Amino acid sequence: MTKLIACTAIVHFEAGAADAGREIQGDGQISRVQLAAATYLDGMKSRNPLEDMDVTFTLSAAARRSIQTLMLTAGVGVAGSVSAGAPAEVERYIELNHKITNGMQTYPGLSEADYYTVAPRFGNGALVDGIKLLGITGTYLDAPYHGDEHGMTIAEYPLERLVNVPIVVVNKPDSRQTFEVEDLKGLDVKGKAVMFASGHSDKFDTPEYANKPPYLSVESAQWLVDHGASMVGIDTPLVDNIDKNETIPVHHLLLEHKIIIIEDMTNLKALPKTGAYLTAVPPRLEMASFPARVFATVYK
């Protein structure tokens, strides 16, 4: 159940979230409330937005901060709704993308980055440089246009879908090449960035990168659709089977349901299981795929 209460602030509550029964001590006390996400705007003093939840307290800046901290600690939230109000303090950032270097290959045999300059350097000291690359270079996002000529492009992804999306990390046994439904069961992925961490990124830009990279089974992709995932990221060349790429059923399934795909990620093993937030913002290009600076934020 998700309950939306709006007055001078907008607050989302979700029963069944991970932090059932915890209490917050601020200027007041909130009990029996499970916080999924909250956006607090300034000036919310005229009305108690929580009266429907049978709790009474006055929201001061300190209380708002307590709620936001609990929400971040619990690792639950709704995509994009974490940033307003008193900003939470950042503990650290975790880099999740490959640096794009000259001559580097991402998709084996296909995407090679080519840097150039218009001149060695102008007389005034300025260097003007460029790069020739495919959209599927480095760590990049796929848009629905990748699988459907009428689908939206990278430029049309709204920032709400790309900034501060709560992360869930998925692991699998090394003995298996695919991520399966059994790796996902019990996880709350609704509105979240689901990161499939295999460790295969260690082989990036080597011939070994194309050798049996892990991917998602169609059943696990369907499970993500059914459970409302917002993003899917993986540290391999493809969410689909690279050795059977005459069809890409996982791409189609995810993109048709507007689940954002991020491929060729790295450093996913450095993520905490929950409690980190993903940001991946590419330039506004009318393309099927394009690289972004992709990173996680861990808040105090």
Ligand SMILES: [Zn+2]
């Ligand atoms: Zn792709």
